[in-house]
Amino acid sequence: MCRNPITTAPAFCLLLGYLLTSGLSSRADEVTDAVAAIEKMGASVRRTGDAWEVDFHLRGRGLTDKGLKHVAALENIVWLNLRNTKVTNAGLAHLKRLEKLRWLHLEKTEIGDAGIEHLMALKNLEYLNVYATKITDKSLDRLAAAKNLRRLYVWQTEVTDAGVARLEKALPNVKIVRGVDLSKLASSFPTEAETPRPKLSLKWIAVNNREDAPRRSENGVNCTIWFENKSKRPVKLYWIGYGGGELKLYGTIAPGETRRQNSYSRNAWLITDEKDQPLGYFAVEEDDSVAVIPG
Amino acid sequence: MHQPQVSRRTVLRTGVGLAGLSLPALMQLRARGASARRAKSCIVIYLWGGIAHQESWDPKPEALSDLRGEFKAISTATPGVQFCEHIPLMAQHSEKLAVIRSLHHTAGGHGGALYTSITGQPSPKGKARDRANWPSLTSMISRFCDADPGTPRAIAMPYLNYDNGALIQGQFGGWLGAAYDPIMMRTPAGKPYGGTSRYTDRELDLKLNLQRDRVEGRRSLRQQLERKLGAKDDFEQHNRFREMAADMLLSSPVNRAYDLENEDPRVRVMYGDHIGGQSMLLARRLTEAGVPVVQVNAGAGDLAGGSGDNWDTHRDHFVKMKKRLLPVFDRSISALLTDLEQRGSLEETLVAVITDFGRTPKVNKNGGRDHHPAVYSQILAGGGIRGGQVYGSSDRDGAKPASNACSPADFHATVLKAMGINPRAVLHDKDGKPFRICSGQPLPLF
Numbered sequence: 215m216c217r218n219p220i221t222t223a224p225a226f227c228l229l230l231g232y233l234l235t236s237g238l239s240s241r242a243d244e245v246t247d248a249v250a251a252i253e254k255m256g257a258s259v260r261r262t263g264d265a266w267e268v269d270f271h272l273r274g275r276g277l278t279d280k281g282l283k284h285v286a287a288l289e290n291i292v293w294l295n296l297r298n299t300k301v302t303n304a305g306l307a308h309l310k311r312l313e314k315l316r317w318l319h320l321e322k323t324e325i326g327d328a329g330i331e332h333l334m335a336l337k338n339l340e341y342l343n344v345y346a347t348k349i350t351d352k353s354l355d356r357l358a359a360a361k362n363l364r365r366l367y368v369w370q371t372e373v374t375d376a377g378v379a380r381l382e383k384a385l386p387n388v389k390i391v392r393g394v395d396l397s398k399l400a401s402s403f404p405t406e407a408e409t410p411r412p413k414l415s416l417k418w419i420a421v422n423n424r425e426d427a428p429r430r431s432e433n434g435v436n437c438t439i440w441f442e443n444k445s446k447r448p449v450k451l452y453w454i455g456y457g458g459g460e461l462k463l464y465g466t467i468a469p470g471e472t473r474r475q476n477s478y479s480r481n482a483w484l485i486t487d488e489k490d491q492p493l494g495y496f497a498v499e500e501d502d503s504v505a506v507i508p509g
Numbered sequence: 510m511h512q513p514q515v516s517r518r519t520v521l522r523t524g525v526g527l528a529g530l531s532l533p534a535l536m537q538l539r540a541r542g543a544s545a546r547r548a549k550s551c552i553v554i555y556l557w558g559g560i561a562h563q564e565s566w567d568p569k570p571e572a573l574s575d576l577r578g579e580f581k582a583i584s585t586a587t588p589g590v591q592f593c594e595h596i597p598l599m600a601q602h603s604e605k606l607a608v609i610r611s612l613h614h615t616a617g618g619h620g621g622a623l624y625t626s627i628t629g630q631p632s633p634k635g636k637a638r639d640r641a642n643w644p645s646l647t648s649m650i651s652r653f654c655d656a657d658p659g660t661p662r663a664i665a666m667p668y669l670n671y672d673n674g675a676l677i678q679g680q681f682g683g684w685l686g687a688a689y690d691p692i693m694m695r696t697p698a699g700k701p702y703g704g705t706s707r708y709t710d711r712e713l714d715l716k717l718n719l720q721r722d723r724v725e726g727r728r729s730l731r732q733q734l735e736r737k738l739g740a741k742d743d744f745e746q747h748n749r750f751r752e753m754a755a756d757m758l759l760s761s762p763v764n765r766a767y768d769l770e771n772e773d774p775r776v777r778v779m780y781g782d783h784i785g786g787q788s789m790l791l792a793r794r795l796t797e798a799g800v801p802v803v804q805v806n807a808g809a810g811d812l813a814g815g816s817g818d819n820w821d822t823h824r825d826h827f828v829k830m831k832k833r834l835l836p837v838f839d840r841s842i843s844a845l846l847t848d849l850e851q852r853g854s855l856e857e858t859l860v861a862v863i864t865d866f867g868r869t870p871k872v873n874k875n876g877g878r879d880h881h882p883a884v885y886s887q888i889l890a891g892g893g894i895r896g897g898q899v900y901g902s903s904d905r906d907g908a909k910p911a912s913n914a915c916s917p918a919d920f921h922a923t924v925l926k927a928m929g930i931n932p933r934a935v936l937h938d939k940d941g942k943p944f945r946i947c948s949g950q951p952l953p954l955f
Contacts, residue, residue, distance in 0.1 A: 343853035392851070500825065
């Protein structure tokens with residue numbers, strides 16, 4: 215059928231094409247196998263162009279050094295997240311094959327300085343996250359050779375000011391993130407207990423003062439009222455409602471006691487004795503205030 | 510007539526469920542989005558009520574004296590950029606932020622403004638949960654993101670946004686379908702905002718009851734899951750089982766993330782003992798656990814006449830801003846930025862702060878500032894956005910854009926681009942009608 219010489223060239227091309235594609239497809243098979251092996255370990259694998267992104271930090275946290283060997287079979291990984299996995303220093307030796315790796319998460323693993331040593335072959339590394347690991351200044355000194363490094367995360371490690379300063383000098387383009395010192399942090403914020411007693415005092419409107427007595431609450435701004443019972447008997451605290459001025463009991467305040475009550479400005483409060491006999495009112499003003507119940 | 514019966518569990522297991530998105534379509538979308546992708550997750554912070562641009566990221570010290578307000582401008586970590594004096598912590602983080610000072614739109618009411626700000630589209634008349642609504646930014650992002658089985662694609666907390674009892678349109682998945690409605694979660698800790706209304710409280714109670722179910726061995730939950738779900742797939746019913754879905758997360762890393770007791774107490778202190786701060790913390794933990802997009806509604810859930818701890822400061826603007834709103838917000842968002850950065854997550858996590866609109870240059874007779882959509886500010890951080898920059902400007906009095914005027918849709922396009930999603934992508938609703946997902950142009954902030 216194909217004796218015509220004109221047709222032999224296309225036939226040859228077809229054959230060549232076949233050989234090429236079969237070669238490609240066997241490589242593709244290798245990649246497919248590697249991806250399947252990685253996914254089997256729980257990782258999520260994404261392809262971006264020729265490159266791969268591999269995340270173990272969600273479902274693949276059981277990953278061990280042994281598993282890491284299979285990961286390194288997928289050579290074009292640019293992004294690898296091993297956060298919180300079981301990999302150790304020894305396992306990182308497998309990563310040497312990943313020459314294209316630019317972004318590596320190793321935070322919250324058991325790795326330390328010996329592991330960083332294995333990363334020195336990764337010339338394209340731009341991002342290295344080793345927070346909450348055992349690395350020390352030794353690693354920082356080694357990383358001075360990682361010329362493409364741009365970001366380094368070392369929060370909650372044993373690195374020191376001096377080590378960080380040395381690396382910053384060696385690699386001025388690296389941003390080294392050390393994070394906050396949690397042991398010093400808590401004391402820098404005021405706590406609830408330290409809230410000072412408000413300066414503003416609300417006027418006591420005795421029950422016989424018919425003119426000033428508030429009839430209902432109006433809507434306003436959220437604030438805190440310190441009800442201080444300076445009388446010699448327990449009193450009851452009622453909130454006077456918005457519409458019809460219905461009463462809602464908020465509690466009883468013992469003699470000498472202070473109750474901090476959430477309120478709104480322009481709200482109205484009624485104080486009674488234990489038998490619900492009205493004693494007086496407070497009309498909340500602009501802001502946090504003290505409301506003294508007189509003796 | 511025969512009505513197909515689907516058990517809740519089946520629907521949950523199949524994930525995409527009733528919303529009708531075919532797997533090939535999903536794969537196609539992912540492929541499209543993959544190439545430029547930087548950010549892996551997104552935290553949307555919505556400032557309900559409309560934060561004053563003057564009293565946040567665009568102070569106006571040169572404005573006419575009666576417009577200038579009571580607060581001073583302070584320097585930030587970025588030379589030449591000033592913020593309001595009452596966000597001093599954020600000022601220290603300016604090198605992480607892109608501040609957009611020239612946003613504007615035309616919706617003067619909260620409902621329309623929230624819709625425009627969160628969907629990037631003009632607001633139609635309609636119901637809050639109408640499926641014809643445009644998807645919220647949170648829902649739209651989640652549409653293009655992957656999540657592990659049992660992990661929701663989108664979560665919103667600590668409560669939905671209401672205005673005087675009315676649930677606001679635009680906070681849901683709209684025509685993307687119920688599978689893309691963010692799952693509502695109540696933040697399990699923190700002092701609540703003042704002024705949460707009875708509507709919001711009811712919602713919180715519901716969530717608290719769900720919490721109680723967990724403690725009580727989840728028997729009732731299982732019963733509810735096994736109960737057959739009728740073919741009448743009305744929204745409320747669907748929504749209810751989505752709430753159940755939230756409870757199903759017990760088996761996933763998300764459950765561990767949800768329990769704030771697992772967090773270092775010192776880190777919790779850093780965010781502040783307020784539901785605003787604890788929500789930001791929870792957002793960090795949830796994105797870490799693999800939730801692609803989390804929305805924090807920062808402010809009381811119901812405007813209720815502008816009385817609560819929300820940004821709708823028609824009265825006593827300066828008192829409210831100084832004493833209640835800015836301190837909680839400043840501390841919590843600064844903690845979030847600090848924490849994301851020290852964990853090495855900020856580059857993979859986009860933080861987008863969105864609000865209704867700005868507030869009027871003129872201070873009204875009640876010491877408040879009113880609605881001002883003509884110009885306002887929003888910010889972006891992380892996720893490949895270049896920090897330490899200001900895009901656009903407002904005029905001397907903060908009344909109009911003075912340069913690089915841009916729209917909520919442009920802001921959305923920027924967010925989508927940062928997430929590796931092509932803003933020009935076209936999606937189809939369940940009837941096959943095509944929609945271009947965003948009408949804006951990405952801003953040059955990368």
